[in-house]
Amino acid sequence: MAVVASAPGKVLMTGGYLVLEKPNAGIVLSTNARFYAVLKPLYDEVVEVEWIDVKVNSPQMSRETAYKMSLKDFTLNCSSESRNPFVEYAVQYSVAAAYTTLDKIKRSKLQKLLSQGMDITILGCNDFYSYRSQIEARGLLLVPESLAALPPFTSITFNAGDSNGENCKPEVAKTGLGSSAAMTTAVVAALLNYLGVVDLQCSGKDQKGENSSDLDLVHMIAQTTHCIAQGKVGSGFDVSSAVYGSHRYVRFSPKIISAAQEAVCTTPLDEVIGEVLKAKWDHERTKFSLPPLMNLILGEPGSGGSSTPSMVGAVKKWQKSDPEKSKETWDRLSEANSALEAHFNLLSKLAAENWDSYKSVIDSCSMHKSEKWMGQFSEASHVEIVKALLGAREAMLKIRCHMRQMGEAAGIPIEPESQTRLLDVTMDTEGVLLAGVPGAGGFDAVFAITLGDSTANLTKTWSSHNVLALLVREDPCGVSLESGDPRAK
Template sequence: MMGPVERAFSAPGKALIAGGYLVLYPEYDSYVTALSSRMHALLRGQETEKHIRKITIESSQFAEGVWSYDLDPDIPFGNIKEAQGRRNPFLEATLMCVLAFVDADSRPGFDITIRIFSDPGYHTRDDTTARVSSNGKRQFLYHKKKINEVAKTGLGSSAGLVSVVTAALLSYFTGDRDVETLRNTVHNCTQIAHCHAQKKIGSGFDVAAAVYGSIVYRRFQPCLIDEILKHEFHSMQGNPALALDYKGALQLLVGSDWHFKIEKCALPPGIRLVMGDVQVGSETPKLVSLVLRWKQANPVEGEKLFEILNKANGSLISALSLLHELQRENPAAYSSMLKDYQVAIENGAEKAEVEPLRRISAAIATMREHLRALTAATGADIEPLSQTALLDRCSRLPGVLGGIVPGAGGFDAICLLVLNDAIPTMLQTTENDQFFSNVKWLPLHEESDGLLETSPEDYAGL
């Protein structure tokens, strides 16, 4: 019998810098930045007698944050129900997908506990208490409310949650010691489970960022997942024949090549991402449905607008790539360019040395122009007037290259690209300006790594 296993994993949040709405289509590139706020999963598990198949998932940062599952010994991935009747579609879909993939019904019994933690950037900080791990390496905020009653900031908490739980379970059942060999399997399982939980096939960029980190992303074909989501097993989960067929189809799908683009990237040195929570909130599915409905009703106009928006997105991606090349070729000249930029802007000088930075500002301005056109055409609040005023004001702050409403847009947040050295001044300036009173700058930055294995010791005492 296998001895006790203890492993921990973390996955980052995300910000979609370029690719809003186009990310839904497999022919367009998007630029996704992974963030320093991460979701964490600490697994402790051991083998038991075959008739015992138990998984407990705890999220002690929230009230009533415990979900216990006593699974069917014969079909452990079927009829997954929490002991106290507490529904969590994301956990249920994750267990179903992973347990089917690893052929859990043919394995020894197991008793697994997974503790979930989320970094402070994912949720509101209101009415919280901070706790620090015994070794001081982790600090989390504890809420008095249930998880579904706490406001989120839109960093992709569900994608991160499913990613780390999937990674933890796969590591236990496969015994694989190298996270790299698990990465593609984690991604494919997570995408399927996440779509099942949401009852729709999303673009998948949030899951891809959680697993692979900062990436230039082009989505998989939605039809890949469609068949497994419609499998008859979902309506008759106690049927052994359907369970066997579902398991085989799932294993084949997870192990196949999805032919999507995940090209690693990172923001250029000296340029930071700064996110502000605007504390209003938006309904992303509603925004997306408005845009998709409009494009379907106006195919010619829609295609034209999408193509010019794609061109602007490509300009930003190219401009960021160019800065990496310049930094590699001549680090000293690159540093001088960063220092000279603000002086050139203030003096109105057309200084050739800072032109690569101007390209970023120009690309962001063009992206915003086309997103405002999409707002006007569809009626979806992609860049609402209040956000336009806020971003225009931010763009005039020293060191700010430009800013957008990330992802699907709306009132949730804004995202700025700022010269690193200018950030302290920017924060002080906005703190003293009533215009920015409804903006909370989030304590996070780009962290380009995706899924990582971490030390279980870092969570002791929490």
């Protein structure tokens, strides 16, 4: 009885850096790029044991890791060199959550299930990784069709230089979609469902379970796992979108997880996890997705990814050294973020109220550069829609300007010059509403929002500038139970 769960990657459209501090909000879009966790028993027979076997497979990285896990205190012993802390903590915390939440009868069933061992396979969509070098090596064009021709879950080659295997880094750069958060969430969801702690059904895809306590439980364990595995309490927007899909996010108080981090050393793990589940999680989540007929598209410039933690560190250092100037920049950035959100909400409202006018404006604007949009219309209802489009565009230009100022002041490339040139060209393409660097910025993939059927224009423009348009699109759905192993599709 295999359980397969999946969780999406993300694009933080607004709220880079600000989302680290309450009450600043960020708009995070979940995508159709998903991580999958396939979980099944290792053995057919049930044997009473104190230590269970856990096997973790990552076929894309040609890795298999074997563990023994104590059912007494959830200690994991590993016999392999290659280890993945995100998966290890996911296993320990999910099993501890099962012990702390299930009643006596269910716990004896749990004991039998665990005694059969666990076989976990992890698979990530190709979009999480850069395959540019493979495409170029094959002499193919830098177009989405070349990406689509790669087999699903293509293997990620490792550097041959380091022979001990321990410090092997994937040769393939990441695209910045939040692979560790999506992977952690998928593994936690599969484990909690398999162990009978939650019942996710197949409703995650259409978000019927949006307010369900089961999703909240997955969220609490996935956030705790992710923060403790990476050694710091981040803002958590990436895990939140992996669980709930696209939304407007305000972070939780860090003390919820930092208290658990401290308690782990002295308190039994099931008690620590019990406290995490009882804690007052005070994050805020408001429904948000792109207005109709708008498309999220990502372009990979091929300049390699960026280290978010070191960039965040530089911004924090600048805030301490120049509190007055940094507060002024943050306030302006926050205003511009709110303005963009307001324009998007207005566009969604106008689409709902007068679909025909909305569709005709989007169709027309998709064929022209932004400076020609207003000249197409004279009817009041049409003009109102164009004004909202241009307002969103203006807000994005302000966001980019303040992000650049922050980068210059902190001495880091939030919107590097090469990205600025690329984004300017992007925003000057027919049918492009706006473009920016997602999240913390740097050299990861850039994003754009296109109108109607204009995505092909942008793909062509990007290709001529040596930028590879990825296959990623917005998909507002969060964590989901799948009907089977994605490799069988």
